[in-house]
Amino acid sequence: MSKRHAFFVSDGTGITAEALGLSLLSQFSHVTFERTTLPFIDSVDKAREATAQIDKAAQEGDGRPLVFDTIVDQGVRAELAKANAFFVDIFGTFLKPLEQELTTHSSYSVGKSHAISDRQAYKTRIDAVHFALDNDDGARTRHYDQADIILVGVSRSGKTPTSLYLALQYGLRAANYPLTEEDLDGETLPKVLKPYKSKIFGLLVDADRLAAIRNERMPGSKYASPRQCEIEVRAAQTIYKREHLPCMDVTELSVEEIASRIMQLTGIKRRLS
Amino acid sequence: MSKRHAFFVSDGTGITAEALGLSLLSQFSHVTFERTTLPFIDSVDKAREATAQIDKAAQEGDGRPLVFDTIVDQGVRAELAKANAFFVDIFGTFLKPLEQELTTHSSYSVGKSHAISDRQAYKTRIDAVHFALDNDDGARTRHYDQADIILVGVSRSGKTPTSLYLALQYGLRAANYPLTEEDLDGETLPKVLKPYKSKIFGLLVDADRLAAIRNERMPGSKYASPRQCEIEVRAAQTIYKREHLPCMDVTELSVEEIASRIMQLTGIKRRLS
Numbered sequence: 450m451s452k453r454h455a456f457f458v459s460d461g462t463g464i465t466a467e468a469l470g471l472s473l474l475s476q477f478s479h480v481t482f483e484r485t486t487l488p489f490i491d492s493v494d495k496a497r498e499a500t501a502q503i504d505k506a507a508q509e510g511d512g513r514p515l516v517f518d519t520i521v522d523q524g525v526r527a528e529l530a531k532a533n534a535f536f537v538d539i540f541g542t543f544l545k546p547l548e549q550e551l552t553t554h555s556s557y558s559v560g561k562s563h564a565i566s567d568r569q570a571y572k573t574r575i576d577a578v579h580f581a582l583d584n585d586d587g588a589r590t591r592h593y594d595q596a597d598i599i600l601v602g603v604s605r606s607g608k609t610p611t612s613l614y615l616a617l618q619y620g621l622r623a624a625n626y627p628l629t630e631e632d633l634d635g636e637t638l639p640k641v642l643k644p645y646k647s648k649i650f651g652l653l654v655d656a657d658r659l660a661a662i663r664n665e666r667m668p669g670s671k672y673a674s675p676r677q678c679e680i681e682v683r684a685a686q687t688i689y690k691r692e693h694l695p696c697m698d699v700t701e702l703s704v705e706e707i708a709s710r711i712m713q714l715t716g717i718k719r720r721l722s
Numbered sequence: 723m724s725k726r727h728a729f730f731v732s733d734g735t736g737i738t739a740e741a742l743g744l745s746l747l748s749q750f751s752h753v754t755f756e757r758t759t760l761p762f763i764d765s766v767d768k769a770r771e772a773t774a775q776i777d778k779a780a781q782e783g784d785g786r787p788l789v790f791d792t793i794v795d796q797g798v799r800a801e802l803a804k805a806n807a808f809f810v811d812i813f814g815t816f817l818k819p820l821e822q823e824l825t826t827h828s829s830y831s832v833g834k835s836h837a838i839s840d841r842q843a844y845k846t847r848i849d850a851v852h853f854a855l856d857n858d859d860g861a862r863t864r865h866y867d868q869a870d871i872i873l874v875g876v877s878r879s880g881k882t883p884t885s886l887y888l889a890l891q892y893g894l895r896a897a898n899y900p901l902t903e904e905d906l907d908g909e910t911l912p913k914v915l916k917p918y919k920s921k922i923f924g925l926l927v928d929a930d931r932l933a934a935i936r937n938e939r940m941p942g943s944k945y946a947s948p949r950q951c952e953i954e955v956r957a958a959q960t961i962y963k964r965e966h967l968p969c970m971d972v973t974e975l976s977v978e979e980i981a982s983r984i985m986q987l988t989g990i991k992r993r994l995s
Contacts, residue, residue: 453824462982464891465745468738471995472792473816476828484995488982515823519745535823537816543746550788550808551726555749572938574977578883582858610851613886617977618737665845704847704890709735709761722744722757 454506454514455482458499458529460521463488469539470517483510490520496528503532570620573720577616577623584624585609590641593624597717599645600625602652603633603681604672605662607699607707611652614704619712620720633684638692650711651689651696656682658700727779727787728755731772731802733794736761742812743790756783763793769801776805843893846993850889850896857897858882863914866897870990872918873898875925876906876954877945878935880972880980884925887977892985893993906957911965923984924962924969929955931973 455474457466463486474482485506487499506514516534520526526541544555583589584596586609593599598615600608600623608625615623632639642649656679663673671677689696695714699707712719728747730739736759747755758779760772779787789807793799799814817828856862857869859882866872871888873881873896881898888896905912915922929952936946944950962969968987972980985992 462978464978464982465738465741469742469792469812472738473813473820476794476813476817477820477824477826478829479826480824488986512823515820519742521749535819537820539742540746540749542815543810544749547746547750547788547808547810550785551750551753553750553752556751571976572935575880575883575935578886582855582882585855607848609855610848610890613851614890617883617887617890662845662848703844705735705737709737713761 451511452481452483453512454503454510455484456499456503456506456514456516456518456534457484457486458490458516458518458520459486459488460491460519460525461488463519466517466519466539469519470515470537473517473537474515482515490525490529491522493524493528496520496525500529500532503534507533570721573620574617577620577720578613580622580624581612581616584622585612587626590624590626593642593645593648595622596624596645596648597621597720598623598650598711598715599642599648600650600652600711601628601642601685601694602654603628603659603678603685605659605666606652606654606685607704608652610704611699611707611711614708615711618705618708618721621717628681628685628688632688633681636684636687636691638688638694646692646694649692649694650715651685651694652707653682653686653689653696653698653700655698655700724784725754725756726785727776727783728757729772729776729779729787729789729791729807730757730759731763731789731791731793732759732761733764733792733798734761736792739790739792739812742792743788743810746790746810747788755788763798763802764795766797766801769793769798773802773805776807780806843994846893847890850893850993851886853895853897854885854889857895858885860899863897863899866915866918866921868895869897869918869921870894870993871896871923871984871988872915872921873923873925873984874901874911874915874958874967875927876901876932876951876958878932878939879925879927880977881925883977884972884980884984887981888984891978891981891994894990901954901958901961905961906954909957909960909964911961911967919965919967922965922967923988924958924967925980926955926959926962926969926971926973928971928973 457463457470459466467486490499503514514534517537519539602608604627612623612625615621659678660675667673730736730743732739740759763772776787787807790810792812875881877900885896885898888894932951933948940946
């Protein structure tokens, strides 16, 4: 296995450079990458420091470092370009062709993509986060009329992280409600959810996987036993089927994938862009 | 103002294509973009549907649509390329040069970047989310020994969304603790926080902005009055200074920016990559 340094360099948070770089690097699974993110490189001086750091890494690894950068300012980019590295230069590559296509000049302004674009968007997002918190795990149900979606599922099926992700990423008001033993025994939807059927989305998870997750939390408990998990998962499935609820097996999915697929399946429109 | 369609097309969640595309488009602030994300385009059939949708948009807008895609599979990409559009083709542009640089072939496997990479990473992340929830708003303090960071600040200064973002994005265990009237009156750090001084990070926010945020929640209250907000903000500032705590004004920052800057300022290492 060879080892290479990879740098994600940005004039903002570095989130985009990182996401893009990781997405490209994930295609080279037989190379080990030593990864470093350098955010807020927004001046020639900072670029000079970054260049020094990259050059230092160049002397260590098996080959020159890879640099994925989303720096807008041409002077800063030019300074960075002095580093002994292989560049995946997003703005350098795509801005000129885009300018030609749009027959207009870019504004070359820094760090725009994760900045607060407007107050309203900020408020939408923060409100969504607080909505998800206030309506987590069935804590309250009286605000379900304001929910964009209500996730249901057995304990530890991924409801909470998905709700929070939907709030943070898309500004959606996501409540979540656990299917309890009583609901599962009766194989019926909890009464409190019935008026909101059109907003409900059911999560399913493989019983063995669920048992493993629960075992981390309460080792050796009945709650974590494969048998109990299987009974609960089957009952949840029966409820979704009987009530004709949209649902999805999330066993092999990341939180991002669960969130995206739910939006695709339900057609819910994001409140943030 | 001209108007153009912009499509973000991906074989996975579309998050990377979107982030990259928005980052490039934010440079063209005088053009209005009608944005559409097409996730999970992972077969030639789906690419054909996407192409039809893009071609339809081409007949509506002022000029052909822009397409930002992060599709790995060459057959799927070739199908998409038939659309009447301007392409920002990430993999097509950068994979070949990367293969040459790494003197190896890419695996051309689909949707890797936001998939669950391993069970341990999944667990780290979910645990971090539950940690943030359990330790939100000073609800519990007995787990602070396990915290990576403890955010402090006055009510509605952005502690909760930042904690959750640090958990979801970086797998960090972020607790948060509100500075209450008692702490602020005495201009001292709450006793319960004293043993954990090295983990504390203070948030500051402009008093007028704080008043506006609080007014949304409790219009006309003392809590939301400019005077009360100013008193609280000043007292928080005094505490941070007296206790030599790292702190930051977050008024103009997005949640992503706050999180990245905190990590940069404190040197805390992410638990997820």
